[in-house]
Amino acid sequence: MDTDRSLTIAEELALRGITRREFLKFCTIMAGILALPVDRAEKIARALENVRRPPVVWLEFQDCAGCTESLLRANRPSVAELVLDIISLNYHETIMAPAGRAAEKSLQDTIKEGGYLTIVEGSISTADNGVYCCIAGRSALEILQEVAANTAAIITVGACAFYGGWPATPPNPTGAKGVKDIISGVPIVNLPGCPMNVDNLTATVVHYLTFKELPALDSLGRPLFAHGHRIHDNCERRGHFDAGEFVEAWGDEGHRKGWCLYKMGCKGPVAFQNCPSIRWNEGTSWPVGAGHGCIACAALNFWEMPAYEPVPIHALTPPATYPAVEPAAGMSPITAGVIGAAVGVAAGVAGAVAVHQLTKEKEA
Ligand code: SF4
Structure with missing residues:
Protein backbone atom coordinates (compact mmCIF):
# COMPACT_ATOMS: atom_id res chain seq x y z
CA MET A 1 0.00 0.00 0.00
CA GLY A 228 25.03 -5.39 26.51
CA HIS A 229 24.70 -8.97 27.75
CA ARG A 230 26.75 -12.10 27.17
CA ILE A 231 24.88 -14.89 25.41
CA HIS A 232 26.43 -17.47 27.75
CA ASP A 233 24.88 -15.75 30.79
CA ASN A 234 21.36 -16.03 29.38
CA CYS A 235 21.59 -19.37 27.62
CA GLU A 236 19.10 -22.09 28.47
CA ARG A 237 21.97 -24.64 28.30
CA ARG A 238 24.03 -22.77 30.91
CA GLY A 239 23.03 -25.18 33.68
CA HIS A 240 24.65 -28.00 31.68
CA PHE A 241 27.85 -25.94 31.25
CA ASP A 242 28.01 -25.39 34.99
CA ALA A 243 27.36 -29.09 35.61
CA GLY A 244 30.05 -30.16 33.14
CA GLU A 245 27.55 -31.76 30.77
CA PHE A 246 28.82 -31.23 27.24
CA VAL A 247 27.91 -32.42 23.77
CA GLU A 248 30.97 -34.33 22.55
CA ALA A 249 29.77 -35.21 19.03
CA TRP A 250 26.83 -34.18 16.84
CA GLY A 251 23.90 -36.47 17.54
CA ASP A 252 25.34 -38.04 20.70
CA GLU A 253 23.30 -38.56 23.84
CA GLY A 254 24.26 -35.14 25.24
CA HIS A 255 23.18 -33.48 22.00
CA ARG A 256 19.83 -35.24 22.12
CA LYS A 257 19.41 -34.17 25.76
CA GLY A 258 20.16 -30.50 25.06
CA TRP A 259 23.51 -30.27 26.86
CA CYS A 260 26.03 -27.46 26.50
CA LEU A 261 27.60 -26.94 23.04
CA TYR A 262 30.84 -25.37 24.29
CA LYS A 263 33.03 -28.27 23.14
CA MET A 264 31.36 -28.16 19.70
CA GLY A 265 32.66 -24.63 19.24
CA CYS A 266 29.90 -22.50 20.79
CA LYS A 267 31.13 -18.88 21.07
CA GLY A 268 28.43 -17.91 23.59
CA PRO A 269 31.00 -17.22 26.36
CA VAL A 270 32.52 -14.35 24.33
CA ALA A 271 29.48 -13.20 22.35
CA PHE A 272 27.20 -10.29 23.24
CA GLN A 273 23.70 -10.22 21.77
CA ASN A 274 20.11 -10.60 22.92
CA CYS A 275 19.40 -13.76 20.87
CA PRO A 276 18.48 -15.87 23.94
CA SER A 277 15.75 -13.41 24.92
CA ILE A 278 14.21 -12.09 21.68
CA ARG A 279 15.10 -15.14 19.56
CA TRP A 280 14.06 -15.57 15.91
CA ASN A 281 11.10 -16.85 13.91
CA GLU A 282 8.42 -15.13 15.97
CA GLY A 283 10.46 -15.67 19.12
CA THR A 284 10.24 -19.46 18.83
CA SER A 285 13.89 -20.44 18.51
CA TRP A 286 17.51 -19.41 18.08
CA PRO A 287 20.67 -21.26 16.91
CA VAL A 288 21.74 -22.63 20.31
CA GLY A 289 18.13 -23.61 21.08
CA ALA A 290 18.06 -25.49 17.77
CA GLY A 291 21.23 -27.45 18.65
CA HIS A 292 24.07 -25.49 17.00
CA GLY A 293 26.64 -23.43 18.85
CA CYS A 294 26.63 -19.63 18.68
CA ILE A 295 29.05 -18.39 15.99
CA ALA A 296 29.42 -14.89 17.52
CA CYS A 297 28.09 -13.28 14.36
CA ALA A 298 27.88 -9.86 16.04
CA ALA A 299 31.60 -9.85 16.89
CA LEU A 300 34.36 -8.12 14.95
CA ASN A 301 36.01 -10.42 12.38
CA PHE A 302 33.73 -13.33 13.28
CA TRP A 303 34.07 -14.84 9.80
CA GLU A 304 37.68 -15.63 10.64
CA MET A 305 36.87 -17.51 13.86
CA PRO A 306 37.08 -21.32 13.54
CA ALA A 307 33.42 -22.22 13.91
CA TYR A 308 33.85 -25.64 15.50
CA GLU A 309 36.79 -25.05 17.83
CA PRO A 310 36.07 -24.21 21.47
CA VAL A 311 36.83 -20.61 22.23
CA PRO A 312 39.58 -20.25 24.87
CA ILE A 313 37.86 -18.82 27.88
CA HIS A 314 40.74 -18.89 30.37
CA ALA A 315 44.15 -20.41 30.91
CA LEU A 316 42.57 -22.59 33.60
CA THR A 317 40.17 -24.10 31.02
CA PRO A 318 37.31 -24.59 33.47
CA PRO A 319 35.60 -27.44 31.54
CA ALA A 320 38.61 -29.72 32.19
CA THR A 321 38.14 -29.29 35.93
CA TYR A 322 34.54 -30.44 35.87
CA PRO A 323 33.62 -33.76 37.41
CA ALA A 324 32.83 -36.64 35.11
CA VAL A 325 29.14 -37.06 34.50
CA GLU A 326 29.32 -40.79 35.23
CA PRO A 327 30.18 -41.82 38.83
CA ALA A 328 33.80 -42.92 39.27
CA ALA A 329 34.42 -46.68 39.52
CA GLY A 330 34.35 -48.03 43.08
CA MET A 331 32.50 -45.03 44.43
CA SER A 332 28.86 -45.11 45.44
CA PRO A 333 26.58 -42.99 43.28
CA ILE A 334 25.57 -40.92 46.30
CA THR A 335 29.19 -40.11 47.28
CA ALA A 336 30.06 -39.35 43.67
CA GLY A 337 27.01 -37.12 43.41
CA VAL A 338 27.91 -35.12 46.52
CA ILE A 339 31.57 -34.67 45.48
CA GLY A 340 30.55 -33.98 41.88
CA ALA A 341 28.06 -31.33 42.92
CA ALA A 342 30.62 -29.61 45.18
CA VAL A 343 33.32 -29.61 42.48
CA GLY A 344 30.79 -28.62 39.88
CA VAL A 345 29.62 -25.61 41.85
CA ALA A 346 33.22 -24.52 42.54
CA ALA A 347 34.23 -25.01 38.92
CA GLY A 348 31.10 -23.27 37.72
CA VAL A 349 31.83 -20.21 39.82
CA ALA A 350 35.48 -20.23 38.72
CA GLY A 351 34.36 -20.59 35.12
CA ALA A 352 31.90 -17.74 35.36
CA VAL A 353 34.53 -15.48 36.94
CA ALA A 354 37.09 -16.52 34.32
CA VAL A 355 34.71 -15.80 31.47
CA HIS A 356 33.82 -12.46 32.98
CA GLN A 357 37.48 -11.50 33.38
CA LEU A 358 38.43 -12.70 29.92
CA THR A 359 35.64 -10.76 28.30
CA LYS A 360 36.50 -7.65 30.24
CA GLU A 361 40.11 -8.03 29.08
CA LYS A 362 38.92 -8.44 25.49
CA GLU A 363 36.71 -5.39 25.72
CA ALA A 364 39.34 -3.18 27.40
S1 SF4 B 1 28.82 -22.47 25.84
FE1 SF4 B 1 27.14 -21.99 24.39
S2 SF4 B 1 25.62 -23.68 24.65
FE2 SF4 B 1 27.02 -23.73 26.43
S3 SF4 B 1 25.95 -22.51 27.98
FE3 SF4 B 1 27.39 -21.12 26.91
S4 SF4 B 1 26.17 -20.17 25.28
FE4 SF4 B 1 25.02 -21.98 25.99
Whole structure:
Protein backbone atom coordinates (compact mmCIF):
# COMPACT_ATOMS: atom_id res chain seq x y z
CA MET A 1 0.00 0.00 0.00
CA ASP A 2 1.24 3.50 -0.80
CA THR A 3 1.70 5.75 2.20
CA ASP A 4 1.01 9.45 2.47
CA ARG A 5 3.96 11.12 4.18
CA SER A 6 1.80 13.93 5.56
CA LEU A 7 -0.02 11.45 7.84
CA THR A 8 1.05 10.65 11.38
CA ILE A 9 1.63 7.03 12.30
CA ALA A 10 -1.65 7.07 14.28
CA GLU A 11 -3.49 8.10 11.14
CA GLU A 12 -1.71 5.39 9.16
CA LEU A 13 -2.70 2.83 11.79
CA ALA A 14 -6.34 3.81 11.59
CA LEU A 15 -6.25 3.69 7.79
CA ARG A 16 -4.81 0.18 7.83
CA GLY A 17 -7.25 -1.20 10.38
CA ILE A 18 -4.67 -1.76 13.16
CA THR A 19 -6.52 -1.71 16.49
CA ARG A 20 -5.29 0.33 19.43
CA ARG A 21 -4.96 -2.90 21.41
CA GLU A 22 -2.55 -4.32 18.79
CA PHE A 23 -0.64 -1.06 18.73
CA LEU A 24 -0.21 -0.97 22.54
CA LYS A 25 0.92 -4.62 22.52
CA PHE A 26 3.58 -3.70 19.97
CA CYS A 27 4.72 -0.73 22.11
CA THR A 28 5.01 -3.00 25.17
CA ILE A 29 7.14 -5.48 23.23
CA MET A 30 9.38 -2.64 22.02
CA ALA A 31 9.81 -1.38 25.61
CA GLY A 32 10.82 -4.93 26.56
CA ILE A 33 13.40 -5.26 23.78
CA LEU A 34 14.79 -1.82 24.65
CA ALA A 35 15.06 -2.98 28.29
CA LEU A 36 12.86 -0.08 29.41
CA PRO A 37 10.37 -0.18 32.29
CA VAL A 38 6.95 -1.33 31.06
CA ASP A 39 5.41 2.07 31.83
CA ARG A 40 7.57 3.52 29.04
CA ALA A 41 5.33 1.67 26.58
CA GLU A 42 2.82 4.46 27.02
CA LYS A 43 5.43 7.08 26.18
CA ILE A 44 6.41 5.10 23.09
CA ALA A 45 2.75 4.88 22.08
CA ARG A 46 2.21 8.64 22.50
CA ALA A 47 5.35 9.47 20.55
CA LEU A 48 4.67 7.06 17.71
CA GLU A 49 1.07 8.16 17.37
CA ASN A 50 2.06 11.73 16.71
CA VAL A 51 5.27 11.37 14.75
CA ARG A 52 5.41 11.96 11.03
CA ARG A 53 7.25 9.48 8.92
CA PRO A 54 10.93 10.29 8.57
CA PRO A 55 12.34 9.41 5.18
CA VAL A 56 14.74 6.47 5.13
CA VAL A 57 17.34 5.53 2.55
CA TRP A 58 18.41 1.86 2.56
CA LEU A 59 21.68 1.26 0.74
CA GLU A 60 22.77 -2.24 -0.18
CA PHE A 61 26.34 -2.92 -1.25
CA GLN A 62 28.59 -6.02 -1.05
CA ASP A 63 26.57 -8.63 0.84
CA CYS A 64 24.31 -11.68 0.53
CA ALA A 65 21.06 -9.69 1.05
CA GLY A 66 20.44 -11.68 4.25
CA CYS A 67 19.55 -8.55 6.22
CA THR A 68 16.98 -7.55 3.60
CA GLU A 69 15.62 -11.11 3.89
CA SER A 70 15.46 -10.56 7.64
CA LEU A 71 13.54 -7.32 7.08
CA LEU A 72 11.06 -9.02 4.76
CA ARG A 73 10.45 -11.71 7.34
CA ALA A 74 9.66 -9.29 10.16
CA ASN A 75 6.86 -11.12 11.89
CA ARG A 76 6.31 -9.51 15.22
CA PRO A 77 2.88 -7.85 15.42
CA SER A 78 1.91 -6.43 12.08
CA VAL A 79 2.47 -2.98 13.54
CA ALA A 80 6.22 -3.62 13.45
CA GLU A 81 6.07 -4.22 9.73
CA LEU A 82 3.94 -1.14 9.44
CA VAL A 83 6.37 1.06 11.34
CA LEU A 84 9.28 -0.17 9.24
CA ASP A 85 7.22 0.11 6.08
CA ILE A 86 6.11 3.60 6.94
CA ILE A 87 9.55 4.94 7.64
CA SER A 88 11.49 2.81 5.20
CA LEU A 89 11.82 2.22 1.59
CA ASN A 90 11.90 5.77 0.31
CA TYR A 91 14.83 4.19 -1.46
CA HIS A 92 15.83 0.53 -1.21
CA GLU A 93 17.94 -0.82 -4.03
CA THR A 94 16.68 -4.39 -3.70
CA ILE A 95 12.95 -4.17 -3.09
CA MET A 96 11.73 -0.71 -4.16
CA ALA A 97 9.11 -0.57 -6.89
CA PRO A 98 10.72 2.07 -9.16
CA ALA A 99 13.73 1.18 -11.27
CA GLY A 100 16.36 3.01 -13.32
CA ARG A 101 16.14 6.81 -13.46
CA ALA A 102 12.95 6.90 -11.35
CA ALA A 103 14.76 5.08 -8.53
CA GLU A 104 17.79 7.35 -8.70
CA LYS A 105 15.54 10.42 -8.74
CA SER A 106 13.90 9.18 -5.55
CA LEU A 107 17.33 8.96 -3.92
CA GLN A 108 18.39 12.41 -5.10
CA ASP A 109 15.10 13.99 -3.95
CA THR A 110 15.53 12.44 -0.49
CA ILE A 111 19.14 13.62 -0.20
CA LYS A 112 18.11 17.14 -1.24
CA GLU A 113 15.40 17.23 1.41
CA GLY A 114 17.82 16.08 4.15
CA GLY A 115 16.99 14.86 7.67
CA TYR A 116 16.58 11.24 6.62
CA LEU A 117 17.79 8.06 8.30
CA THR A 118 20.26 5.96 6.36
CA ILE A 119 20.38 2.20 6.73
CA VAL A 120 23.43 0.52 5.20
CA GLU A 121 23.60 -3.19 4.38
CA GLY A 122 26.79 -4.66 2.91
CA SER A 123 30.43 -3.67 2.87
CA ILE A 124 31.95 -0.90 0.79
CA SER A 125 34.58 -1.64 -1.82
CA THR A 126 37.46 0.83 -1.47
CA ALA A 127 40.19 -0.73 -3.67
CA ASP A 128 40.79 0.94 -7.04
CA ASN A 129 38.41 3.79 -6.21
CA GLY A 130 35.62 1.36 -5.33
CA VAL A 131 35.21 0.09 -8.88
CA TYR A 132 34.22 -3.43 -7.72
CA CYS A 133 30.77 -2.37 -6.50
CA CYS A 134 28.89 0.14 -8.66
CA ILE A 135 25.23 1.09 -8.85
CA ALA A 136 23.85 3.30 -11.62
CA GLY A 137 27.41 3.96 -12.76
CA ARG A 138 28.65 5.21 -9.39
CA SER A 139 30.72 3.37 -6.80
CA ALA A 140 29.28 2.32 -3.45
CA LEU A 141 31.98 4.48 -1.86
CA GLU A 142 30.80 7.58 -3.74
CA ILE A 143 27.11 6.88 -3.05
CA LEU A 144 27.72 6.31 0.68
CA GLN A 145 29.73 9.53 1.02
CA GLU A 146 27.03 11.52 -0.77
CA VAL A 147 24.17 10.05 1.27
CA ALA A 148 26.08 10.37 4.57
CA ALA A 149 26.71 14.08 3.99
CA ASN A 150 23.06 15.03 4.54
CA THR A 151 21.70 12.28 6.78
CA ALA A 152 20.53 12.59 10.39
CA ALA A 153 22.08 9.25 11.37
CA ILE A 154 23.30 5.97 9.94
CA ILE A 155 22.21 2.52 11.10
CA THR A 156 24.40 -0.29 9.78
CA VAL A 157 22.77 -3.71 9.58
CA GLY A 158 24.70 -6.97 9.46
CA ALA A 159 28.35 -7.92 9.76
CA CYS A 160 29.35 -6.57 6.34
CA ALA A 161 28.30 -2.97 6.97
CA PHE A 162 29.72 -3.26 10.52
CA TYR A 163 33.32 -4.22 9.78
CA GLY A 164 33.39 -5.60 6.21
CA GLY A 165 32.01 -9.09 6.88
CA TRP A 166 32.79 -11.99 4.56
CA PRO A 167 33.81 -9.73 1.63
CA ALA A 168 36.60 -8.42 3.90
CA THR A 169 38.04 -11.85 4.75
CA PRO A 170 41.65 -12.24 3.54
CA PRO A 171 42.80 -11.58 0.90
CA ASN A 172 39.95 -9.03 0.63
CA PRO A 173 40.47 -8.27 -3.08
CA THR A 174 37.89 -5.46 -3.19
CA GLY A 175 39.28 -3.61 -0.17
CA ALA A 176 35.93 -4.17 1.58
CA LYS A 177 35.33 -2.01 4.67
CA GLY A 178 32.53 -1.25 7.07
CA VAL A 179 30.82 2.13 7.36
CA LYS A 180 32.61 3.10 10.59
CA ASP A 181 35.95 2.83 8.80
CA ILE A 182 34.89 5.29 6.10
CA ILE A 183 32.39 7.78 7.52
CA SER A 184 32.99 10.15 10.43
CA GLY A 185 31.12 13.11 11.86
CA VAL A 186 27.71 11.36 11.58
CA PRO A 187 26.00 9.42 14.41
CA ILE A 188 26.36 5.71 13.58
CA VAL A 189 24.58 2.78 15.24
CA ASN A 190 25.85 -0.68 14.40
CA LEU A 191 23.39 -3.58 14.39
CA PRO A 192 25.71 -6.45 13.49
CA GLY A 193 24.75 -10.07 13.20
CA CYS A 194 24.60 -12.35 10.21
CA PRO A 195 21.92 -11.36 9.55
CA MET A 196 20.81 -8.61 11.93
CA ASN A 197 17.71 -9.37 13.94
CA VAL A 198 14.96 -7.16 12.55
CA ASP A 199 13.42 -6.74 16.02
CA ASN A 200 16.58 -4.87 17.03
CA LEU A 201 16.26 -2.64 13.98
CA THR A 202 12.61 -1.91 14.77
CA ALA A 203 13.48 -1.15 18.40
CA THR A 204 16.33 1.19 17.37
CA VAL A 205 14.01 3.11 15.07
CA VAL A 206 11.28 3.22 17.71
CA HIS A 207 13.82 4.56 20.24
CA TYR A 208 14.88 7.26 17.77
CA LEU A 209 11.29 8.29 17.06
CA THR A 210 10.28 8.25 20.74
CA PHE A 211 13.24 9.88 22.45
CA LYS A 212 14.61 11.86 19.47
CA GLU A 213 18.00 10.31 19.99
CA LEU A 214 19.79 7.06 19.28
CA PRO A 215 20.05 4.42 22.02
CA ALA A 216 23.11 4.17 24.29
CA LEU A 217 26.00 2.37 22.58
CA ASP A 218 28.91 0.16 23.60
CA SER A 219 32.54 0.75 22.56
CA LEU A 220 31.85 -0.83 19.14
CA GLY A 221 28.87 1.43 18.46
CA ARG A 222 26.32 -1.34 19.13
CA PRO A 223 23.16 -0.58 21.17
CA LEU A 224 23.54 -1.73 24.74
CA PHE A 225 19.95 -2.96 24.84
CA ALA A 226 20.86 -5.53 22.15
CA HIS A 227 24.56 -6.15 22.82
CA GLY A 228 25.03 -5.39 26.51
CA HIS A 229 24.70 -8.97 27.75
CA ARG A 230 26.75 -12.10 27.17
CA ILE A 231 24.88 -14.89 25.41
CA HIS A 232 26.43 -17.47 27.75
CA ASP A 233 24.88 -15.75 30.79
CA ASN A 234 21.36 -16.03 29.38
CA CYS A 235 21.59 -19.37 27.62
CA GLU A 236 19.10 -22.09 28.47
CA ARG A 237 21.97 -24.64 28.30
CA ARG A 238 24.03 -22.77 30.91
CA GLY A 239 23.03 -25.18 33.68
CA HIS A 240 24.65 -28.00 31.68
CA PHE A 241 27.85 -25.94 31.25
CA ASP A 242 28.01 -25.39 34.99
CA ALA A 243 27.36 -29.09 35.61
CA GLY A 244 30.05 -30.16 33.14
CA GLU A 245 27.55 -31.76 30.77
CA PHE A 246 28.82 -31.23 27.24
CA VAL A 247 27.91 -32.42 23.77
CA GLU A 248 30.97 -34.33 22.55
CA ALA A 249 29.77 -35.21 19.03
CA TRP A 250 26.83 -34.18 16.84
CA GLY A 251 23.90 -36.47 17.54
CA ASP A 252 25.34 -38.04 20.70
CA GLU A 253 23.30 -38.56 23.84
CA GLY A 254 24.26 -35.14 25.24
CA HIS A 255 23.18 -33.48 22.00
CA ARG A 256 19.83 -35.24 22.12
CA LYS A 257 19.41 -34.17 25.76
CA GLY A 258 20.16 -30.50 25.06
CA TRP A 259 23.51 -30.27 26.86
CA CYS A 260 26.03 -27.46 26.50
CA LEU A 261 27.60 -26.94 23.04
CA TYR A 262 30.84 -25.37 24.29
CA LYS A 263 33.03 -28.27 23.14
CA MET A 264 31.36 -28.16 19.70
CA GLY A 265 32.66 -24.63 19.24
CA CYS A 266 29.90 -22.50 20.79
CA LYS A 267 31.13 -18.88 21.07
CA GLY A 268 28.43 -17.91 23.59
CA PRO A 269 31.00 -17.22 26.36
CA VAL A 270 32.52 -14.35 24.33
CA ALA A 271 29.48 -13.20 22.35
CA PHE A 272 27.20 -10.29 23.24
CA GLN A 273 23.70 -10.22 21.77
CA ASN A 274 20.11 -10.60 22.92
CA CYS A 275 19.40 -13.76 20.87
CA PRO A 276 18.48 -15.87 23.94
CA SER A 277 15.75 -13.41 24.92
CA ILE A 278 14.21 -12.09 21.68
CA ARG A 279 15.10 -15.14 19.56
CA TRP A 280 14.06 -15.57 15.91
CA ASN A 281 11.10 -16.85 13.91
CA GLU A 282 8.42 -15.13 15.97
CA GLY A 283 10.46 -15.67 19.12
CA THR A 284 10.24 -19.46 18.83
CA SER A 285 13.89 -20.44 18.51
CA TRP A 286 17.51 -19.41 18.08
CA PRO A 287 20.67 -21.26 16.91
CA VAL A 288 21.74 -22.63 20.31
CA GLY A 289 18.13 -23.61 21.08
CA ALA A 290 18.06 -25.49 17.77
CA GLY A 291 21.23 -27.45 18.65
CA HIS A 292 24.07 -25.49 17.00
CA GLY A 293 26.64 -23.43 18.85
CA CYS A 294 26.63 -19.63 18.68
CA ILE A 295 29.05 -18.39 15.99
CA ALA A 296 29.42 -14.89 17.52
CA CYS A 297 28.09 -13.28 14.36
CA ALA A 298 27.88 -9.86 16.04
CA ALA A 299 31.60 -9.85 16.89
CA LEU A 300 34.36 -8.12 14.95
CA ASN A 301 36.01 -10.42 12.38
CA PHE A 302 33.73 -13.33 13.28
CA TRP A 303 34.07 -14.84 9.80
CA GLU A 304 37.68 -15.63 10.64
CA MET A 305 36.87 -17.51 13.86
CA PRO A 306 37.08 -21.32 13.54
CA ALA A 307 33.42 -22.22 13.91
CA TYR A 308 33.85 -25.64 15.50
CA GLU A 309 36.79 -25.05 17.83
CA PRO A 310 36.07 -24.21 21.47
CA VAL A 311 36.83 -20.61 22.23
CA PRO A 312 39.58 -20.25 24.87
CA ILE A 313 37.86 -18.82 27.88
CA HIS A 314 40.74 -18.89 30.37
CA ALA A 315 44.15 -20.41 30.91
CA LEU A 316 42.57 -22.59 33.60
CA THR A 317 40.17 -24.10 31.02
CA PRO A 318 37.31 -24.59 33.47
CA PRO A 319 35.60 -27.44 31.54
CA ALA A 320 38.61 -29.72 32.19
CA THR A 321 38.14 -29.29 35.93
CA TYR A 322 34.54 -30.44 35.87
CA PRO A 323 33.62 -33.76 37.41
CA ALA A 324 32.83 -36.64 35.11
CA VAL A 325 29.14 -37.06 34.50
CA GLU A 326 29.32 -40.79 35.23
CA PRO A 327 30.18 -41.82 38.83
CA ALA A 328 33.80 -42.92 39.27
CA ALA A 329 34.42 -46.68 39.52
CA GLY A 330 34.35 -48.03 43.08
CA MET A 331 32.50 -45.03 44.43
CA SER A 332 28.86 -45.11 45.44
CA PRO A 333 26.58 -42.99 43.28
CA ILE A 334 25.57 -40.92 46.30
CA THR A 335 29.19 -40.11 47.28
CA ALA A 336 30.06 -39.35 43.67
CA GLY A 337 27.01 -37.12 43.41
CA VAL A 338 27.91 -35.12 46.52
CA ILE A 339 31.57 -34.67 45.48
CA GLY A 340 30.55 -33.98 41.88
CA ALA A 341 28.06 -31.33 42.92
CA ALA A 342 30.62 -29.61 45.18
CA VAL A 343 33.32 -29.61 42.48
CA GLY A 344 30.79 -28.62 39.88
CA VAL A 345 29.62 -25.61 41.85
CA ALA A 346 33.22 -24.52 42.54
CA ALA A 347 34.23 -25.01 38.92
CA GLY A 348 31.10 -23.27 37.72
CA VAL A 349 31.83 -20.21 39.82
CA ALA A 350 35.48 -20.23 38.72
CA GLY A 351 34.36 -20.59 35.12
CA ALA A 352 31.90 -17.74 35.36
CA VAL A 353 34.53 -15.48 36.94
CA ALA A 354 37.09 -16.52 34.32
CA VAL A 355 34.71 -15.80 31.47
CA HIS A 356 33.82 -12.46 32.98
CA GLN A 357 37.48 -11.50 33.38
CA LEU A 358 38.43 -12.70 29.92
CA THR A 359 35.64 -10.76 28.30
CA LYS A 360 36.50 -7.65 30.24
CA GLU A 361 40.11 -8.03 29.08
CA LYS A 362 38.92 -8.44 25.49
CA GLU A 363 36.71 -5.39 25.72
CA ALA A 364 39.34 -3.18 27.40
S1 SF4 B 1 28.82 -22.47 25.84
FE1 SF4 B 1 27.14 -21.99 24.39
S2 SF4 B 1 25.62 -23.68 24.65
FE2 SF4 B 1 27.02 -23.73 26.43
S3 SF4 B 1 25.95 -22.51 27.98
FE3 SF4 B 1 27.39 -21.12 26.91
S4 SF4 B 1 26.17 -20.17 25.28
FE4 SF4 B 1 25.02 -21.98 25.99
